Amino acid sequence: MGLFLARAFFYASTTPLKFSNLLKEIQFIGFQSILVIFLTGAFAGMVLGLQGFYTLNRFGSAALLGPMVALSLIKELGPVLTALMVTGRAGSAITAEIGIMRISEQIDALELMGLNPFRYLVVPKLVAGIIALPLLTAIFNVVGILGGYLTGGKLLGVGEGIYFGEMANYVDMQDILGGIYKCLTFGVLITWVCCYKGYYSGFGAEGVSKATTQAVVISSVLILIWDYFMTSILF
Amino acid sequence: MISVEDLHKSFDGLEVLRGVSFQIEKGEILGLIGMSGYGKSVLLKHIAGLIRPDRGRVIIDGNDMCCLRHKDLQRLRSRFGFLFQNGALFDSLTVYENVAFPLREKTKLSEEQIRKKVLDMLDQVDVIGAENKYPAEISGGMIRRAALARALVREPDIMLFDEPTTGLDPIIAHHIINLIQSCHKRLKFTGILVTHEIPKTFEIVQKVALLYEGKILTVETPAEILSSDDPIVHQFITGSIEGPVQYH
Numbered sequence: 230m231g232l233f234l235a236r237a238f239f240y241a242s243t244t245p246l247k248f249s250n251l252l253k254e255i256q257f258i259g260f261q262s263i264l265v266i267f268l269t270g271a272f273a274g275m276v277l278g279l280q281g282f283y284t285l286n287r288f289g290s291a292a293l294l295g296p297m298v299a300l301s302l303i304k305e306l307g308p309v310l311t312a313l314m315v316t317g318r319a320g321s322a323i324t325a326e327i328g329i330m331r332i333s334e335q336i337d338a339l340e341l342m343g344l345n346p347f348r349y350l351v352v353p354k355l356v357a358g359i360i361a362l363p364l365l366t367a368i369f370n371v372v373g374i375l376g377g378y379l380t381g382g383k384l385l386g387v388g389e390g391i392y393f394g395e396m397a398n399y400v401d402m403q404d405i406l407g408g409i410y411k412c413l414t415f416g417v418l419i420t421w422v423c424c425y426k427g428y429y430s431g432f433g434a435e436g437v438s439k440a441t442t443q444a445v446v447i448s449s450v451l452i453l454i455w456d457y458f459m460t461s462i463l464f
Numbered sequence: 465m466i467s468v469e470d471l472h473k474s475f476d477g478l479e480v481l482r483g484v485s486f487q488i489e490k491g492e493i494l495g496l497i498g499m500s501g502y503g504k505s506v507l508l509k510h511i512a513g514l515i516r517p518d519r520g521r522v523i524i525d526g527n528d529m530c531c532l533r534h535k536d537l538q539r540l541r542s543r544f545g546f547l548f549q550n551g552a553l554f555d556s557l558t559v560y561e562n563v564a565f566p567l568r569e570k571t572k573l574s575e576e577q578i579r580k581k582v583l584d585m586l587d588q589v590d591v592i593g594a595e596n597k598y599p600a601e602i603s604g605g606m607i608r609r610a611a612l613a614r615a616l617v618r619e620p621d622i623m624l625f626d627e628p629t630t631g632l633d634p635i636i637a638h639h640i641i642n643l644i645q646s647c648h649k650r651l652k653f654t655g656i657l658v659t660h661e662i663p664k665t666f667e668i669v670q671k672v673a674l675l676y677e678g679k680i681l682t683v684e685t686p687a688e689i690l691s692s693d694d695p696i697v698h699q700f701i702t703g704s705i706e707g708p709v710q711y712h
Contacts, residue, residue, distance in 0.1 A: 334552040337514050342566045343542030 233351075233425045234417075240345065241352045250353040258319040258354070258420075259361030263368060265314050270369035273306055274298060274376025282381045291381075295392035296399035298377035299370075303400065303408045304464060307370040308362075309456050312415035315358075315365065316448040320423040323354055324444040327427025328437035336428070351428070355420045362416035363409050370408070407463040414459065415452055422448045465490050466622070466654060471510060471520035473503075480506050482678030483520070488671070493623075493648060493655040495665055495686070497700065498675030499709070504658045505549065507675065508624050511656065512546055513537055524622065542570055545620035545653070549627050551611035553599040559586070559610045560595035566618050585613040589643060605636040612640065616647050623648075623655040630660060641665055662701055663690060674700060676709075 281297045327350055330336050339346045374396070381387045423444045430440035471484040480503040488494045498504050509515045511522050513529040522529040527540055553562045563582045567573055573581070586592050589609040594602050602610070608628060615623065625644065629637035641661070645668040648655065659665045666672065666686035673683045674697055682689070682697060692698055699707030 329555075333550060333555070334548045335554055337509070337512075338546070338548065338552040338554070340514060341512055341541055341544050341546045342570065343538045343540075343544075344569055345538065 230421070230425050233428070234421045236347055237351045237355050237421065237424070240347045241356060244345070244348050244352070246348075246352060246356060250349070251356055254353045254357030255361055257322075258315065258357045259364060262315055262318050262361070262365055265318055266311055266365045266369050267372055269310055269314055270307075270372035271376040273310055273369075274302065274373030274378075275380045277301055277306070277373070278377035278380035278382070279385070281377070282385045282387065291385075291387055292391050293395055293399075294377070294381045294387050295374075295394070295396035298381065299374055299396045299400050300404060302370045302373040302377075303404050305456075305460070307366045307373065308408050308411035308415060309452060311362065311366040311369045311412065312419060312452045313449055315362065315415075316419050316423070316445055316452065320419045320448050321441050321445050323420065323423040324427040324430070324441045325437055327424060328430035328440045331428060331430055332432060332437060346428075351420075351424045354424055355417065358416035358420035359413055360416070362419075363412040366408065366412045404464075407459075410463060411456065411459050414455060418451055418455060419448050422451065465525060466511065466656075467521075467523040468507075468511065469521045469523065471507070471522065472518045473506060473510065473515065474518055479678055481510070481517070481520075484675070484678070484680055485520075486673050486680050486683050488654055488656065490654050491652045492670045493657055493668060494683075495669035495672040496656055496658045496675060497660070497662060497672060499700075500660075502675060503678060504675055505626050508546075508626055508656060508658060512544060512624055513541065542618075543621040545615035545618070545623045547608075547612055547615045547623070547625045547628050549630065551599070551607040553607055553611055553614070555599050558596050558598055559591060559602065559606075562599070562610060563595075563614045563617050566614065570618065581617060582613075585617045586610070589613045590639065605632050608632060609636075609640065609643075612643065616651070619651050621653055623653045625655065625657045625659075627658050627660065629665070637661060638664070641668060644668055662703075666690070676700075 277298045278294065281294050282291055285291045285294055285297065330350070336346045339349060378392050382389055382392045426440040426444035430436045466488040468484055468486050471481050473481040484507060496504055496507070506515060510517055516530055524540065527536070529537070532540065554565065557565065560582055563585055564578050567578045567581060583592065583595070586595055589612055591606055591610050591613065594606055599607055612628065628644065629640050632640065641664060648668065657665060657669055663686065669686060671683055672686050672689045674681045676696055682694065684692065689697060690701060695708050699709050
């Protein structure tokens with residue numbers, strides 16, 4: 230698997246990328262995930278607003294709801310939940326697409342045209358993952374913060390000024406950068422695992438089905454494990 | 465010239481190729497016959513460099529396919545055309561885009577030149593009118609003909625056909641055989657044709673090789689094969705159930 234990633238990075242850095250291919254992948258991994266990211270972001274933020282308010286209120290610190298929601302989302306929940314959602318929506322489709330191309334000899338056909346399947350199939354997805362994940366996470370965070378305000382502010386009474394004002398006091402650039410670094414590595418991780426599993430999927434429909442399941446499970450577990458190491462290094 | 469020397473290949477302990485050797489002269493088409501599931505497609509993929517042998521060599525115009533650097537292998541493969549059993553058309557592209565794909569990627573032709581070439585090729589294989597359809601929207605016969613168009617559109621030096629007519633009705637099968645013959649006359653490619661269409665395809669091949677139990681049993685002209693006294697060759701040509709070849 231390591232060699233697969235190394236090859237993908239090698240071809241990404243040495244061969245010119247077709248812009249139309251890259252755009253197509255960004256559209257698939259990024260744009261088509263916006264709805265699911267919007268929904269999960271909104272509800273994650275709303276739950277955080279509710280739970281955060283009830284917990285902080287016990288200690289008389291409900292005014293810190295804004296920073297709590299924002300920091301939870303920016304540093305942790307935003308990158309992780311976005312990555313998990315993209316794995317489920319786009320990652321599984323990437324594995325299935327490449328797996329079907331493998332079993333129906335379409336990848337062999339590419340090779341026999343003297344073309345490099347890595348350049349055509351893997352590199353655009355890898356680059357698109359790196360570009361799309363931070364953008365999707367940004368949407369997740371913004372929607373989540375607004376969702377938190379909807380429940381904590383509008384529903385439970387934390388003032389708008391306090392909610393957003395305290396947020397500005399407590400959230401600094403390092404928190405945001407930490408979140409972005411996480412997203413970038415998650416983008417690599419998802420496309421790497423899902424492309425690899427598709428590229429080396431077994432025979433027939435069963436092989437592709439197994440590869441897709443494995444891709445989603447391995448990506449999801451690795452996201453959580455990698456998140457732990459990133460958090461311990463970054464924050 | 466294509467030279468296959470003592471090729472061995474096993475999959476999970478099952479020996480598929482057990483020392484295959486033969487040669488094809490430049491411009492010749494070799495018909496490869498043999499029992500289903502006994503390694504004809506595997507042999508073809510070795511020749512194309514898609515599978516590495518356990519032992520032995522495939523030499524094409526002096527290049528050992530097993531030892532070529534990736535770049536050199538890609539360059540050599542640019543001279544290949546390969547017709548897969550199932551066509552292997554890209555299912556996310558239309559028929560037109562499939563045939564245009566190798567031209568767009570590997571030549572510097574203008575879009576207008578590509579269009580002219582693709583439509584001419586599709587006309588030759590009688591798929592005109594379906595150029596804007598996706599592979600899932602056309603019949604098996606049309607997929608095979610479109611795949612043939614894609615394989616031939618770059619006018620390859622070496623053509624590998626993996627059962628181009630299997631599963632097609634006799635008229636379309638005949639049409640495809642005629643098409644291969646006319647393209648061979650025009651392009652003079654060196655080719656291997658894996659086939660079960662005996663003796664129909666014998667009209668277009670110069671030699672016939674029989675793959676039996678992982679080895680090439682014989683390489684002879686079609687006339688010699690048809691009149692062979694060898695009981696295995698005879699049984700295979702006549703399709704008789706009685707004989708030394710036992711089906712498992």
